[in-house]
Amino acid sequence: MHRRDAQAIRSILSLAAVAAFLIVPAAVEAQEQVRKNGHDAHQAHQAHVERNVVEITAEDYAFRAPAEIPSGWTTFELDNAGEETHMLFIARLPDGVTFDDYMTGAVMPFNEVWQELRAGEIDADEVFPAIGERADPWFWETGFEGGVGFLSPGETGTATVNLQPGNYVLECYMRTPEGEVHSMEGMIDPLTVTAASAPGAPPSGDVRITLSEAGMEFDREVRPGTHTFEVHFADHPEGTFGHNVHVLRADPMVTVNDAVGWMSFVNVEGLTDPAPGTFVGGLHLMPVGSTGYFTADLTPGRYLFVSEYTGHMNVAREVNVGH
Amino acid sequence: MTYLLVAGLLCLSAVAADAQSSASARLLAAPPVLENLSSEPGVVEVKITAAPARLSLLPGVETDVYAYNGSVPGPTLELTEGDRVIVRFRNELPHSTTIHWHGVHLPFEADGSAFHPVAPGEEYVYEFTVHPGTAGTYWYHPHPHHHTAYQVAMGLQGAVIVRDPDDPLAHLSERILFLTDNRFTAEGAIDFAELGSRQARVDAENGREGDVIFVNGQVMPTLEITSGEVQRWRVLNASSARTYLLSLPGHGFLHVGSDGGLFEHPVRTDEVLLAAAERVELLVRGSGNPGDEVTLRSLPYDRYLPQTRPAEWTDTLELLTVRNSEESATDPITLPTTLRPIPALDPADATVTRPMVLTKNRINGQMMDMSRIDEVTELGATEIWEVENLVGMDHSFHLHGVQFQVLDRDGEPEAQPIWKDIVNVPKRSTLRFIVRFDNYPGKWMYHCHILDHEDAGMMGVLEVRPPEP
Numbered sequence: 073m074h075r076r077d078a079q080a081i082r083s084i085l086s087l088a089a090v091a092a093f094l095i096v097p098a099a100v101e102a103q104e105q106v107r108k109n110g111h112d113a114h115q116a117h118q119a120h121v122e123r124n125v126v127e128i129t130a131e132d133y134a135f136r137a138p139a140e141i142p143s144g145w146t147t148f149e150l151d152n153a154g155e156e157t158h159m160l161f162i163a164r165l166p167d168g169v170t171f172d173d174y175m176t177g178a179v180m181p182f183n184e185v186w187q188e189l190r191a192g193e194i195d196a197d198e199v200f201p202a203i204g205e206r207a208d209p210w211f212w213e214t215g216f217e218g219g220v221g222f223l224s225p226g227e228t229g230t231a232t233v234n235l236q237p238g239n240y241v242l243e244c245y246m247r248t249p250e251g252e253v254h255s256m257e258g259m260i261d262p263l264t265v266t267a268a269s270a271p272g273a274p275p276s277g278d279v280r281i282t283l284s285e286a287g288m289e290f291d292r293e294v295r296p297g298t299h300t301f302e303v304h305f306a307d308h309p310e311g312t313f314g315h316n317v318h319v320l321r322a323d324p325m326v327t328v329n330d331a332v333g334w335m336s337f338v339n340v341e342g343l344t345d346p347a348p349g350t351f352v353g354g355l356h357l358m359p360v361g362s363t364g365y366f367t368a369d370l371t372p373g374r375y376l377f378v379s380e381y382t383g384h385m386n387v388a389r390e391v392n393v394g395h
Numbered sequence: 396m397t398y399l400l401v402a403g404l405l406c407l408s409a410v411a412a413d414a415q416s417s418a419s420a421r422l423l424a425a426p427p428v429l430e431n432l433s434s435e436p437g438v439v440e441v442k443i444t445a446a447p448a449r450l451s452l453l454p455g456v457e458t459d460v461y462a463y464n465g466s467v468p469g470p471t472l473e474l475t476e477g478d479r480v481i482v483r484f485r486n487e488l489p490h491s492t493t494i495h496w497h498g499v500h501l502p503f504e505a506d507g508s509a510f511h512p513v514a515p516g517e518e519y520v521y522e523f524t525v526h527p528g529t530a531g532t533y534w535y536h537p538h539p540h541h542h543t544a545y546q547v548a549m550g551l552q553g554a555v556i557v558r559d560p561d562d563p564l565a566h567l568s569e570r571i572l573f574l575t576d577n578r579f580t581a582e583g584a585i586d587f588a589e590l591g592s593r594q595a596r597v598d599a600e601n602g603r604e605g606d607v608i609f610v611n612g613q614v615m616p617t618l619e620i621t622s623g624e625v626q627r628w629r630v631l632n633a634s635s636a637r638t639y640l641l642s643l644p645g646h647g648f649l650h651v652g653s654d655g656g657l658f659e660h661p662v663r664t665d666e667v668l669l670a671a672a673e674r675v676e677l678l679v680r681g682s683g684n685p686g687d688e689v690t691l692r693s694l695p696y697d698r699y700l701p702q703t704r705p706a707e708w709t710d711t712l713e714l715l716t717v718r719n720s721e722e723s724a725t726d727p728i729t730l731p732t733t734l735r736p737i738p739a740l741d742p743a744d745a746t747v748t749r750p751m752v753l754t755k756n757r758i759n760g761q762m763m764d765m766s767r768i769d770e771v772t773e774l775g776a777t778e779i780w781e782v783e784n785l786v787g788m789d790h791s792f793h794l795h796g797v798q799f800q801v802l803d804r805d806g807e808p809e810a811q812p813i814w815k816d817i818v819n820v821p822k823r824s825t826l827r828f829i830v831r832f833d834n835y836p837g838k839w840m841y842h843c844h845i846l847d848h849e850d851a852g853m854m855g856v857l858e859v860r861p862p863e864p
Contacts, residue, residue, distance in 0.1 A: 134754040134785035139823070154760060175701035183702075256702060258755045258786035261823070 123147050123232070124272030130158035130223070130244065133257035137242055140264040145272035147232040147365075150220040150353075156345050158244045158254065159222050160231070161356050162263075164215035165239045171262035174241050177208030182245075183256050189340060190251050196338040218364045221318035221354020222246075222335075222347070229353025232275055232365040237267045247344040275365050277302025281377070283315035288377055288389045296393050298369045303355045305362050313381045316357045319368050320376040322349030328390060331376050332383035349376070357381070423616040423715060425571050426554060427470040438479045441472060443494065445537070445551060446487035452550075452612065456583035460550035461488055467612050468573050468633065469553025472535065474525050476559055482521040486513045492546060493519075495538035496555065497672060498654050498798070498816035500526050503837020506795055509540035509765065510838055526834075529798070530559035531656030531814070532571075532629040532674040540765060544603060544635050544846035548577060548585060552633045557656075563731050564651065567627040567678070570618060572691075574669070574714065576605030576634045600703040601788075602636020602671070602845035608693075610715045617688075619720040620681035625728045627651075628677045632669045635846040638789065638819070640694040641667040643679065643717065649730075652676025655798035655814025657734040662810070666694065670791040670819035672844040679717070680728075687719045698789035698822070739812040740800050740829040744777040748827075751782040753790045753820060753843065753853070762852030768838070769855035773862050777831045784820040790853070791844040793817040796837070799830035817844055832859045 125147045129136040132154035150160045165174055185202045188194045194202060217240065218233035240263040244254040254260075277300045280291040284306035301317075308314035320331050326348045336342045354377075355366040370393045379387035433440035448462040463469030474480060486492050491514050495507035501523035504511065513519045533555035537546040554573055558565075578586040588594035588603075598604075610616055620626055629652075632639055641648070642665065650662045654674050667675055683689075693712040697704065749770060752759050761769060772778060779802065782792050798814040804826040820826055842854030 131752060131754050131785060132757060132760050136752075136783070136785055172701040172704075180702050258700070258788070261787070 123275065124270035125149055127151070128160060128242070129153050130160070130259075132156050133244070133248070133254045133259040135160070135242055135244070135259060135261050137261050137263065139262065140266060141235075142268040142270040143235050143237045143265045144270035145232060145234050145274050146270060147230050147272065147275070148220055149228065149230045150223060151228045152223040152225055155225050156248070157222055157224055157246055157347050157351055158259070159246060159356070160220040161243045161245060162217045162219035162233070162235075163241045163243065164217050164236075165241060166210045166213040166215075167238075169210050169239070171239070171241060173208065173210075174214075175260070178211045178214070179243075179253075179255050179260065181206035181208075183253050186253060186337070189338060199338050215359065216314065216357035218358045219356035220366065221316065221356060222320070222351035223353055224347060224350045227350070227352055230365075230367045231353075231355050233358065234274070234362075235265045237265050239263075240265055245343070247342075249344060251340075251344070274363075275300050277365055280304065281317060282306055283317065283379060283382075283387060285309050285382075285385065285387075288317065288379065288387050290389065290391070294370060294375075294391050294393050296370055296372050298367060300365055300367050301355070303358075303364050303366065305358045305360055305364075308360050309382055309385060312385075314357045314360070315379045315382050315387055316355060317366075318354035318378050318380060319352050319370075320347070320349045320378060321352055321373055322376055324374060326376070328376055328378060328383060328388045331378045332380075332388065335378065335380040335383065421613055421616050423570065423572075423613060423618040424611060425471070426468050426573060426611055427464075427466055429464070429470045429472050433481070437477060438481070439472075439474055440481040440483070442483045442485070443469070444485045444487055445492055445494075447489070448550075450550075452577070452609070453579060453583060453607065453614065456579075458579065458583050458585060460585065461546060462550050463553055466553075467550035468575065469535070469551065471554040471556060471571065474555065474557045476525050476527045476530055476557060478525045480521070480523050480525060483518065484513065484521060485518045486515055488546075489515055490539070490542060490546070491515065492537045492539050492542075492551070494521060494535050495795075496521070496523075496533065496535050497793075498531070498533040498674075499523065499555065499557075500529055500797060500834070502835050503796070503839070506837070506839070507535070508538050508795060508838075508840050512539055525557055529656065530557045530562065531652065531654065532556055532631060532676060533654075534631050534633055534672075534674070536633065538840075540763070541850050544850050545587070547633075547635055547846055548587070548603060554629075554631055556629065559656075559735075563734050564627055564657070564678075567625055567728075569627045569629065571611065572628055572630045572715070573611045574630065574632050574634060574639060575609045575612075576637050577607055577609065578603070578605040579607065597703045597705075599847055599851065601699055601705070602847045604634070604637045604705070608712055608714055615713060615715060617716040617718050618691075619718050620679070621721045622681045622683060622685065622719045624681045626679050626681070628679055629674065630667075630669060630677060631674045632671055634671055636671050638671065638696050638698050639669040639712075639714075640696040641669060641675075641677075641714075642692050642694050643689060644692065645689055646679060646682065649678035650675060651678055651734060653813045654816045658813050659733055659735060659737040659811055661730065661732075661734065668696065668819065670698075670789065670817070670844075671846070672791060672793060672817045673819065678730075681717075681719055683719050685719050685721055689717050691715045691717060700786070700788045737812050737814065740777060740831060742779060742802065742829060745779045745829060746776050747772070748779040748781055751780055751792065751841070753782065753784045753792070754786055756848055756851040756853045758841070758843075758853055758855045761855065763842075763854040763856075765856075767856065768858045770857040772832055772857060772859055774832060774834075774836050774859055775862065777829065779827055779829050781825060781827045782818070782820050783825040784822060787822045789819055789821050790848065791817055791819050792841065793844045794830065794841045794857075795839040796835060797830055797832060797839070799828040802827045802829055835859065836861050
């Protein structure tokens with residue numbers, strides 16, 4: 073979730089000095105009809121794929137979520153019924169680590185450091201070294217297993233991942249307008265993934281996104297409609313927690329840098345409402361080499377696809393979804 | 396009527412204790428009783444004044460408190476079903492306050508909720524009639540919006556006992572156990588956490604818990620019981636947040652009553668969970684030899700979030716010593732198997748299922764707004780309330796002015812209908828209760844009775860409206 077070193081943090085803080093970049097996927101007129109046909113076929117296919125759907129509601133500030141689910145391909149459908157932006161971050165606990173351990177050995181140290189930053193007691197570049205010192209050592213073995221990206225109030229998003237049996241945590245680490253971390257307010261739950269196997273299968277993505285140090289690559293143009301994005305995590309840059317992708321519908325005044333800055337853990341005004349636009353979902357951190365899926369209903373407009381932890385390394389895209 | 400033989404049901408053996416320490420222990424004393432100023436039959440008229448006082452709560456130390464009629468806990472209001480009650484209240488505190496008659500079915504204007512604050516120096520008259528069938532153990536405490544936890548911690552609380560003229564347990568010796576906790580500075584002042592401190596955050600999360608436990612304002616008093624005697628204990632948890640898991644080692648309890656009075660059928664149990672503001676009636680039988688002692692304890696109970704769970708939560712708390720005082724009684728005690736009929740409210744009569752989602756300091760995503768009506772129902776309506784606690788700590792849910800019956804907890808039906816006005820909703824669980832809004836229109840509060848949560852806004856307003864003409 074929050075792993076990165078001070079150098080990376082400094083990079084985020086220097087975003088203001090980084091020239092904004094706008095990368096618009098190339099549109100090839102001749103291929104449009106082909107893609108449209110492919111999209112229609114994708115939707116027809118999705119209707120027949122057996123999916124193991126876990127419905128979760130986000131309230132201010134708690135999840136309504138099951139305590140136990142079977143293992144295998146699982147689609148988490150997150151409905152944001154609250155009045156603030158939320159997310160569903162899924163972490164797999166190392167063997168022998170309990171939910172309470174996670175609270176005291178990870179969430180609390182993060183929160184302590186955050187509170188010190190917020191109070192001006194430490195500088196931004198001291199944040200992650202401090203967390204490194206205070207978090208229990210096992211934290212660095214925690215598995216990041218995806219989850220639904222930021223969702224604005226009223227939005228619903230899904231994330232599909234292949235979960236192995238084990239003990240997991242469902243968490244939202246957004247912040248209240250008063251600066252309290254949602255997980256500390258109660259928006260965190262244990263989840264047991266049992267050895268029983270769910271009947272679910274991976275969906276068929278219609279747009280493939282590859283996340284790597286080279287950037288965020290799309291295999292095709294994004295058209296209006298509901299999409300299942302197939303996200304491949306090609307690498308995790310050194311000194312970062314890795315890549316993820318959040319989808320923000322934003323007006324032209326909002327830059328990628330604005331979005332990355334808002335997502336920054338060390339921005340005292342970040343991760344809290346108002347958001348720089350409307351978040352419609354995404355997919356959280358996953359292990360290198362893995363593939364996960366998320367759906368988003370994209371009406372025509374301007375979107376920013378942004379990696380929270382590597383957006384400052386140009387792992388981000390502006391996508392104009394045409395009419 | 397069939398009778399149940401109680402002798403031998405409750406007792407096993409008592410534990411011999413240090414005679415020297417017990418000899419010096421203070422005997423449990425009941426709180427004073429409010430004097431009835433009326434000579435008219437069926438009328439109870441009392442005067443209560445809330446005022447600062449300086450009392451000895453801890454041995455050898457004086458503490459500045461707020462007190463009802465100079466007493467902490469306040470004097471007990473003794474009533475009988477059918478009584479006309481007149482409480483003449485005077486506020487001599489430096490703050491606005493109220494007296495909320497917790498659990499009593501009465502008119503909105505007499506509820507003493509935050510809608511009827513009494514300013515410093517002002518008086519207010521609470522008038523109500525005690526409904527038949529409502530005999531039970533209640534209590535009173537302040538309810539000013541945002542300031543209840545402080546005023547209760549300062550000492551403002553007292554018991555209300557409503558008696559049934561035909562009480563089937565009237566022949567039993569009775570004790571009131573009024574449980575509170577508090578925290579003190581080294582100088583003996585009531586200790587409130589410094590704003591912004593770690594303790595303040597813990598208190599806000601857990602509710603303020605004290606490290607000194609009082610029973611009727613006494614620390615670890617001794618309750619005497621004759622061997623073979625069956626006593627009726629009315630246990631009130633008037634603590635701001637603490638939950639007690641009561642246990643009397645070597646003994647069992649016969650659990651005979653809840654917030655709203657006697658059960659229909661007694662239940663034998665070894666442990667009783669008592670969340671903030673809950674009450675129970677228990678029958679306890681003395682056993683062993685004269686001088687034998689056993690300690691009433693509160694066992695560890697984890698109601699906390701991991702991040703603010705107190706390190707000492709696993710400690711067993713000692714509440715009072717129960718000492719056998721005389722030779723064993725020989726006559727067996729008998730009880731009716733049915734204490735009173737309690738008709739179950741019928742879910743088929745419910746006009747609505749009303750969701751109540753509990754999150755931190757919020758109900759249904761909202762924090763308390765005195766100018767907002769959150770829910771509306773019609774006088775006489777029967778409703779099911781589904782209370783869902785989404786977070787990782789327990790909350791205790793209280794609805795003003797009525798008694799309700801819990802239907803099920805996480806889908807498991809309750810064993811029998813009992814009357815409640817507050818119910819503990821364990822972490823990440825859901826329960827449903829059924830309630831009928833009879834007699835009194837008005838704006839009724841519902842809230843978490845962890846007082847810091849209530850003060851922070853974990854409260855809402857139900858308006859009960861007369862039927863449309």
